[in-house]
Amino acid sequence: MSLNRLFWLISILLMLLFLVLTGRIVSSEWSVYERSTKSMPAIKNLQLALLVEEKLAAERGPGHSLLMQEADAAASELAGLEQARSASDQALAALRHAVQAVPSLAAQAAATELALAAARKEIDLLLSLPKRQRHMAAVDAALETMAGVDSGFAPVIATLSDIAVRSDAQLSDGLEAALLASSLRNIAGRIGAVFTAPVIVQRPLTSQEIHAFLKLSGQVEQLYSGIELQLRPYRDRPALQGALDEVRDRYLGASLGFLDELFANGRSSGNYDLSGREMVIRYMPGMAAIPQLRDLVLAEMLQQAKDKNRRAAFFLLAAAGLGLIALAIFILLAQVIRQRVLRPILDATNLFVSLTGERFDTAIPIPRHDDEIGAMMRAIHVLKAHSLAKVGLEKQREEMIAQLQTLSDTDFLTGLLNRRAFFAQGEQQFGIAQRYRRQLTLILMDVDHFKAVNDRHGHHAGDQVLRVVADLCRRHHRKVDLLARYGGEEFLLMLPEIDMSQGFAVAEKLRGAIDACHILLDDGAMLNVTASFGVVAFESDEDLESLIRRADQALYQAKHSGRNTVVATPKGKQDETIAFA
């Protein structure tokens, strides 16, 4: 796998891994935030519902008390009833407003309002009658109807407490404690109500009332223990512990102790030495500690939910923000690695491949950074320069070798092939003619009376004559022919694919050309030379040396025939010699 592809693969995998982890953290913080966001209104709604429950219970007390009295009861007591009813209405209205987005709860709150209105009507009807006309059964029924409003409202509390507890399980202990406190407040109202009728009419407790008192007392103990238990995780909260102690001292100690005294009197004489109003004044203050505890617990839970919400919002923003920053850094890092490491390495690889293939036209990027990659690019520049120099030297060397080769193959005076080169190349041509039975003709030429030229005009003039003769030979041979200076004033011409008669014609043409040539020597003299030729054609069973020997013999004949002559001799047929002069 290429480095480039590997880099992208690893980058994408890392980015996916990073996104999954960040997404996991953000989603976990989001769920905490969402839960705490939901739990705040849920706690507030529950608080409103518990307040409704309390106010409904509180409304029962004055109603019950007035039903036991004459129609012209003290105006203050009637005002107390109105006040309690107004408090219930306000609490219900507040709840209805808070839960209006939840149709089922809003409907239940509306139903409670209707039931409450009906129960109040029943009580008001009885209160409008003189006391003697109020039948006990009707009074009990009205009180029952009023209590029924409570039980009709209970599902609202159950639903809201369920929503609150489900919104954040960590708050469940505190919420349970608040619910128990609310129940305790209810029981406290009901246990007080046991004494309302007996105290007002100053009569002993009935067995039903005794039973109810004992049962409710037991429930009070149980509920208090339950609250204590639920608030154990909050032992470090002095305010909550203080409120719990208040309930214990003011309600369980003072109020319930007071009821115990009434209970003792109620079981014996039925003489309580206090009016109904005095009973309420002594009993009620202790009860107030219970809703105080409930409200404090709910406030604490609400505060915890708010803190959690704030923390979760902070962590959510921090996780998302840091995630984005980390992502940006990651992308930047990948870009930097790609730009400053990977791409230069790939460029360098291509450059190395180019340099090793001796392709020097590939441009080397100019390093922009003074780092390791920059150093590598500079080193590649140096390497390129060295490689270029090396290739140049090698070229020079090859040229020199070629020059030397040419020099070693060439006759220094005439520029023709020398004898050694003629044999080297002639053997090849000869081999081809032998193998493929092709025709090949050899011409051996010698300048006539050359010694006399030297003697008469000097060695230098002799050299000049040799160069002129060589030039004439050059003009009369094809590219495929081999032309060489065989020695002294002797020249050899090898003509592939040429038969004897054609070879003879070539020699004859050359002879005529030399004969016709007037050579202007350096000393100003004009000179005319001739040459003799021996022409032989290759026969299948001979080698090159034998062929040259035969050409030499033909030349010898040409010399003896008077020179300036061409003698062509077929092998073994000297008598068929053709001569021309």
Ligand SMILES: Nc1nc2c(ncn2[C@@H]2O[C@H](COP(=O)(O)OP(=O)(O)OP(=O)(O)O)[C@@H](O)[C@H]2O)c(=O)[nH]1
């Ligand atoms: N100037 C010059 N003379 C050379 C060279 N090589 C050989 N010679 C001379 O060529 C002459 C050859 O002479 P001979 O072999 O006697 O032949 P010839 O005088 O040409 O007589 P025939 O061949 O019989 O016609 C000698 O005097 C050599 O010294 C050379 O490179 N330059």
